[in-house]
Amino acid sequence: MTTSISVRDLWKVYGPNPERIVGSPDALLSRSELRRKTGCTAAVRDVSFDVAEGEVFVVMGLSGSGKSTLVRCMTRLVEPTAGSVSIQGEDILHADASRLREIRRSKFSMVFQHFGLLPHRRVVDNVAFGLEINGMRRDQRHARAQEVIELVGLQGYEQAYPAQLSGGMQQRVGLARALASDPAVMFFDEPFSALDPLIRRDMQTEVIRLHNEVGKTMVFITHDIHEALRLGDRIAIMRDGGIVQVGTPEELIAQPADDYVANFVLDFPKSHVLTLRWIARPATSDDELRGPELPATMVVRDAARTILDAAGPVRVVDGGQLIGVVSTEEVLAVIAGVHA
Amino acid sequence: MPRLRNLGRGWILTASIVVFVVFRTVWSGHWNFPLDRATLTPFHTWLGSLMDSVDANRTSNPLMANIVEVLRTAISNFVTMLQQLISEPAPNASYPFIGWLGVIAIVGWVVYATANWRVALLAMVGFYAFGALGFWTESMDTLALVIASVVIALLIGIPLGVLAGLFPRVEQVLTPFLDFAQVMPTFVYLMPVALFFLIGPASATIVTLIYAVPPALRITAVAIREVPIVTVEAGTSLGTTRWQLLRKVQLPQAKRTIVVGVNQTIMAALSMVTIAALIDAPGLGQVVVSSLQKLDVGTSFQAGLAIVVMAIVLDRATTAAAERVERESTGHESRRQWRRPLLAVGFVGVLIAVYLSHTYLVAAQFQGEGSIGVPIANATQTAADWVQLHWGAATSAYTDWVSTWFLNPLQNALVNAPWFVTAAVVLVWACTFGGRRLALVAAGLIAVLVGTGLWSDSMVTLAATFFAAAITVIIGVLLGAWMGRSTIVDRIVRPVLDAGQVLPAFVYLVPFLGLFGATRFTAILAAVVYAAPASVKLIADGVRGVPETIREAAVSAGASTWQQIVKVELPTARHAIALATNQGLIYVLAMVVVGGLVGAGGLGYLVVAGFAQSSLRGKGMAAGLAIVVLGILIDRITQAASRPRERAEIGATH
Ligand SMILES: Nc1ncnc2c1ncn2[C@@H]1O[C@H](COP(=O)(O)OP(=O)(O)O)[C@@H](O)[C@H]1O
Ligand SMILES: [Mg+2]
Numbered sequence: 001m002t003t004s005i006s007v008r009d010l011w012k013v014y015g016p017n018p019e020r021i022v023g024s025p026d027a028l029l030s031r032s033e034l035r036r037k038t039g040c041t042a043a044v045r046d047v048s049f050d051v052a053e054g055e056v057f058v059v060m061g062l063s064g065s066g067k068s069t070l071v072r073c074m075t076r077l078v079e080p081t082a083g084s085v086s087i088q089g090e091d092i093l094h095a096d097a098s099r100l101r102e103i104r105r106s107k108f109s110m111v112f113q114h115f116g117l118l119p120h121r122r123v124v125d126n127v128a129f130g131l132e133i134n135g136m137r138r139d140q141r142h143a144r145a146q147e148v149i150e151l152v153g154l155q156g157y158e159q160a161y162p163a164q165l166s167g168g169m170q171q172r173v174g175l176a177r178a179l180a181s182d183p184a185v186m187f188f189d190e191p192f193s194a195l196d197p198l199i200r201r202d203m204q205t206e207v208i209r210l211h212n213e214v215g216k217t218m219v220f221i222t223h224d225i226h227e228a229l230r231l232g233d234r235i236a237i238m239r240d241g242g243i244v245q246v247g248t249p250e251e252l253i254a255q256p257a258d259d260y261v262a263n264f265v266l267d268f269p270k271s272h273v274l275t276l277r278w279i280a281r282p283a284t285s286d287d288e289l290r291g292p293e294l295p296a297t298m299v300v301r302d303a304a305r306t307i308l309d310a311a312g313p314v315r316v317v318d319g320g321q322l323i324g325v326v327s328t329e330e331v332l333a334v335i336a337g338v339h340a
Numbered sequence: 341m342p343r344l345r346n347l348g349r350g351w352i353l354t355a356s357i358v359v360f361v362v363f364r365t366v367w368s369g370h371w372n373f374p375l376d377r378a379t380l381t382p383f384h385t386w387l388g389s390l391m392d393s394v395d396a397n398r399t400s401n402p403l404m405a406n407i408v409e410v411l412r413t414a415i416s417n418f419v420t421m422l423q424q425l426i427s428e429p430a431p432n433a434s435y436p437f438i439g440w441l442g443v444i445a446i447v448g449w450v451v452y453a454t455a456n457w458r459v460a461l462l463a464m465v466g467f468y469a470f471g472a473l474g475f476w477t478e479s480m481d482t483l484a485l486v487i488a489s490v491v492i493a494l495l496i497g498i499p500l501g502v503l504a505g506l507f508p509r510v511e512q513v514l515t516p517f518l519d520f521a522q523v524m525p526t527f528v529y530l531m532p533v534a535l536f537f538l539i540g541p542a543s544a545t546i547v548t549l550i551y552a553v554p555p556a557l558r559i560t561a562v563a564i565r566e567v568p569i570v571t572v573e574a575g576t577s578l579g580t581t582r583w584q585l586l587r588k589v590q591l592p593q594a595k596r597t598i599v600v601g602v603n604q605t606i607m608a609a610l611s612m613v614t615i616a617a618l619i620d621a622p623g624l625g626q627v628v629v630s631s632l633q634k635l636d637v638g639t640s641f642q643a644g645l646a647i648v649v650m651a652i653v654l655d656r657a658t659t660a661a662a663e664r665v666e667r668e669s670t671g672h673e674s675r676r677q678w679r680r681p682l683l684a685v686g687f688v689g690v691l692i693a694v695y696l697s698h699t700y701l702v703a704a705q706f707q708g709e710g711s712i713g714v715p716i717a718n719a720t721q722t723a724a725d726w727v728q729l730h731w732g733a734a735t736s737a738y739t740d741w742v743s744t745w746f747l748n749p750l751q752n753a754l755v756n757a758p759w760f761v762t763a764a765v766v767l768v769w770a771c772t773f774g775g776r777r778l779a780l781v782a783a784g785l786i787a788v789l790v791g792t793g794l795w796s797d798s799m800v801t802l803a804a805t806f807f808a809a810a811i812t813v814i815i816g817v818l819l820g821a822w823m824g825r826s827t828i829v830d831r832i833v834r835p836v837l838d839a840g841q842v843l844p845a846f847v848y849l850v851p852f853l854g855l856f857g858a859t860r861f862t863a864i865l866a867a868v869v870y871a872a873p874a875s876v877k878l879i880a881d882g883v884r885g886v887p888e889t890i891r892e893a894a895v896s897a898g899a900s901t902w903q904q905i906v907k908v909e910l911p912t913a914r915h916a917i918a919l920a921t922n923q924g925l926i927y928v929l930a931m932v933v934v935g936g937l938v939g940a941g942g943l944g945y946l947v948v949a950g951f952a953q954s955s956l957r958g959k960g961m962a963a964g965l966a967i968v969v970l971g972i973l974i975d976r977i978t979q980a981a982s983r984p985r986e987r988a989e990i991g992a993t994h
Contacts, residue, residue: 072573075577077573077576077577100579101579101580101581102579103579104576104577104578104579105578105579106579109577109578110573110574110577112570112573112574113570114568114570115570116568116570116571116573116574116575117571117574118571118574118575118588118589118592118593119593119669119670120592120593120595120669120670121592129575129578129588130578130579132588133575133578133579133580133581133584133588134579161670162670163670174574177574177578181578187577
């Protein structure tokens, strides 16, 4: 897998003389201590991660944990204090103004929490906006806009103004606008937080569908663990500006790095995410190994029926090799939420 | 004694007033700089000769000849061009290029195109009324000046406003100038501007610019800044250049607010253009000024009415235009299909009307000029005479009573007290509210005031200002609290206040002149009426803004309505009340000095006298300076007083 985005040692400090903080002993202080001592807020502290080509990378954390600042540093809507960001092999932080514009026009695009639509433009002209500023001819950009409008299911609303659309539809316009320039990478900053729960689910489904259709690298910010687990190939949990843990949904649930992460995933139905690999125990001599055989990658929820129906423990295999057994107790423990 | 520092402000203020009263009684009439009206101090003579030398070097001084004169000629030509278009005949013609029919047709078409047909109709009727009131030419002169000033004001104000909105640095640099221009009573920069640019349309335009550019600039800056940040980010993230961002994202969204700014600019311009009559600006203002000075209530009312009509037409037209921009730009205005053809047909009609008014006498010269104006003037004069005759005794008994019990004691106290006693009180207040820095500023300002040699007249003006401001604030609290508590009252009163704020300051003098004649009460009451709308609205908004939970807590604790108002709402809204006091004082000062025109004494009278008699113009200039100093002093101290106090003080003693 090739790396699409690489973030190294990224810092964003707000306040007087922010450069002096990074690399000094103060950098080790907690966010609130730093604030008390220097008057500076470390919105993003020493963040590093990689995102693979085509991956959906979710950044999740409570409000104020620095998610928006992180994503804005990656797109340089906010100038980072220190560190490096490269997208598709290009160093973003050292691009000059015109190169940066070039990159923004072609390589990545962004979807915003409050949509950021231009109220004085019709849907089609909002969608075509990025193409327009890139100097594309009117008929061409409208043709392209029409394609993406259909892609996000907004046909028929081309001539409407944003104020005439519901929140969900407005965000579809935002999606279409971000898709129009066919970028390699898409950034989403809590795009669905302002929407009703039902609409939010629809939109998540929409993003999953789009991801399957257009296969872009996505960096998705959210404060909603369900959204994170639903969409993310991998999830980074942020707290006070730093990343606490990065991992697949399964890894976060099975092995939360600390109580903070554990608390996030507490209410989540683990059986929906955990695979048999995580609950299999070594077979003992008491176990009869004649029951059914299931793959280690199967989610507990899907395996439950078989296991509960089986007379004895079920064998869990990975690539033809036995890695352990699972019996009714383990399944019930996961469903009841007592699994560690 | 950690508590000493926290002695209540109320205690300090009361003590300083007691001390003041004691010393002013003991030393009454000493060290108080009385100055005869005709007497000049060396400073006045010096100012006068300085002004003479400016006059004398108009052509020889390179700065004057190359910059001031060039500017003056350019503006003058611009105004003359507009005048020859609609109001004054060109030298070789006997009528302006476009006659009344053409003007009314153009107005109707333009207002229909930018607003809607109802307002267009109102505008056409209004313009017709100018002629019917008897002032077609004067109205067109005023309009020409307004157009010239507004065009220039917007050319300066909008680009600077955009810069200020984009770059906080620019805003920081501009703010002190804007503050100064807005605090300064309009009256005082007439003379200095006229000194350099001579009396006439050029000076009138420039003084109007000083007054009308700040709102245009400020509102444009706000408009740019309040564009939602997320749209700016969205634009940037798509790779806009700075220029593209401005043109395609920021300006379109700021447009609606900028049009509101245009409205404010036009209203400011109209207000100032009428006052500029004092430096010989042509138009309706001249009629008002000359009839005010002749105490001719009928004619001043007649001309005042024309100004009111113009204010209403301009305000309604631009407000409706702003609403249209709003609706159109967000798709709420369904573009009617017949609008375009109708505009095209209308345009042909306008061309025909302009041609007719250019060619035929009946369409060029207003027919039946004054047909309703003259009867109105006569009726008003009759009414005023009747009031003077029958109520004269009553009004003068009333004014005597107010004089004896309030105004005279206040004025005597300020005028007779030794200057340093008054100064000491001011310094203590400045120090209490704004700390050592403000006290230093205040000391400097007081020194300048003493230096003008017009201490005594300043105190007369100050007394009138305090008195009028006190009435204004009382009205503000009563009406404001009522409006803040009752939506119905608010809905009825607010439009009246809005209308009151739109009218040029001048016209307020007219009705009171009819009631009180040439006395200081005319000035004081005009000042109250002029200042009240702003104060009332501020307090109403403050009371309305009291959080519902606080109100509910009081009600559930069993507070009566009166207790709610006095113990909960007014204290919670005290910041708004302080602000209303500040604004009230500034507005009142501006108007009290205009009252110099109709017999009020003090600094305003000296400014007017400076216009009238060239031997007194040095003194008039000094009076202008004194007014500015008073204005800044009042503004700084009341602003400091209205700032919320530091929380830390409370915790510090524990
Ligand atoms: N422009 C700014 N100036 C100062 N502090 C800021 C600024 N923007 C964000 N912060 C601070 O940085 C922290 C992270 O904010 P943000 O990135 O918006 O968090 P999130 O998106 O996770 O809610 C917060 O404590 C916030 O107060
Ligand atoms: Mg955020």
